Amino acid sequence: MKVTAQSRLTPVQLVIRPDRQGYIVEDAAAGDYYEMNELCVRALQRMQEGAAIGEIEAELRERFPREDVDVIGFADQLQEMGLVAELDGVALRRDEGPAQGGVGAGRPAGDRQGGFAWIPASFARFWFHPLLLLLYGCAIAANAAILIVRPDLFPRYGDVFLFDSMVLNSVVWLGLSFVLLMLHELGHIMAVRSFGLPARLGIGHRFVFVVFETEMDGIWRLTPKQRNVAFLAGMGVDQLVLLLCLALQAAFPEQSGLIGGLAALAALDVFVKLAFQCCFYMKTDLYYVAENVTGCYNLMERSRDWLAGKLWKGRSAQKQPEETRAVRWYALFYAAGYVFSVTLIAVFFAPQLIVSVTTIVPWLAEPQQPARFWDAVVFLVELLGLGGLLAYAWSKNRKSAGAEKKDRSAAR
Structure with missing residues (x-):
């Protein structure tokens, strides 16, 4: 779906953890992980609060004057990665299988079953x-x-x-x-x-x-x-x-x-x-x-x-x-x-x-x-x-x- 300045986007359930130079964002359902900076994390938090894309972009331009702020482009990326649950009131169906592109390639999330769980x-x-x-x-x-x-x-x-x-x-x-x-x-x-x-x-x-x-x-x-x-x-x-x-x-x-x-x-x-x-x-x-x-x-x-x-x-x-x-x-x-x-x-x-x-x-x-x-x-x-x-x-x-x-x- 097309994202505009008036759009309101609801991300999927995410867990955000601070890391050395930014944040690790976990897609709780799919088990995928993404490295994001403070600007992106702040944009996600405002999206979760229900703010419009244009409103978020204006806030971030003021807060991060030296950064190239493009919240519409960021929202498009979130759609491609399957991290959008709802856009302008329309629920989006998630693609089957985990999204690619997370940090730590070569250490995939895999399923939650097994995994040597028999070892206490x-x-x-x-x-x-x-x-x-x-x-x-x-x-x-x-x-x-x-x-x-x-x-x-x-x-x-x-x-x-x-x-x-x-x-x-x-x-x-x-x-x-x-x-x-x-x-x-x-x-x-x-x-x-x-x-x-x-x-x-x-x-x-x-x-x-x-x-x-x-x-x-x-x-x-x-x-x-x-x-x-x-x-x-x-x-x-x-x-x-x-x-x-x-x-x-x-x-x-x-x-x-x-x-x-x-x-x-x-x-x-x-x-x-x-x-x-x-x-x-x-x-x-x-x-x-x-x-x-x-x-x-x-x-x-x-x-x-x-x-x-x-x-x-x-x-x-x-x-x-x-x-x-x-x-x-x-x-x-x-x-x-x-x-x-x-x-x-x-x-x-x-x-x-x-x-x-x-x-x-x-x-x-x-x-x-x-x-x-x-x-x-x-x-x-x-x-x-x-x-x-x-x-x-x-x-x-x-x-x-x-x-x-x-x-x-x-x-x-």
Whole structure:
């Protein structure tokens, strides 16, 4: 419906919470969240009070003389986002499904059922007692100290080759990696449940690696400090696991057998995952912490456009929010993250793949040795399966990113 200066608009039921640089507005029915500034929030409050659009605009022009006030345009945005319950006395039917464009893309609201509700909030809160939070911090210091004193325990790419069989190596590594990943996600799940909120597991990818992700339903209801606990919980678990692995390696040296080898493999897996958390061009746990600390949400999208504008002066781009120090700093980390990722791949993953492939290719030409031949065949099938899973994750994320980009213009 067309909005005019005489129109009166009634928003849907909204919950407004102050945040670092503005407000988080929750659509209570749909479970979607939007970042808005003080001007927009004031306009919503006056709409709820029944004021006409023209009246609201006049008030806001007087109150915010330096802002570009366009309440009619804002009302049109609210309609597009499905946040209007009634316009000029006419009830508007809401579109099915949640509106897109809220803050914190990648952490969708989801439904309200399930979400590990069987984990009591009181039990989950135990794991985030101040003494246990101190333990997580001490684990970081202990791991750094151990690696300085015992540099021989530093993870190496060769730690993945425990056995002569490439299939056995890959099965053990994949199984152990899955368990460690689930422990990481369990940290997130416990943190979210400690606040009485639901959580769900989804699948995605980081660069060329398939990962599971904890979708933290309703996390924008929390304060920034509480959100940081949820974002960092998985890495806290990783630090405890890494400390255990280093201790086991010290107690069971490599020559003593399987225990030391498995501990070294687990340490390698955890170390690489922790390193990839620093690759800020991906939406890792540390990326969300950076957004949360700065209060600059959709930081990646803003920094991409800012960086593109600097590199390609003639490139047309969407109109940007005002550039902030956080956006400019993140743009530098964004670019550096690619270099860091390539370095990690060159040091850890490329040598593993090269050794594996150069080992199994000759075995494919030796059908007279069934053990080696079938080991090579099964290993190749595993590689193809992982490639298919990665392709699925890429396709899923591209569709999600396309929908997000289309509707990302939350009112500011």
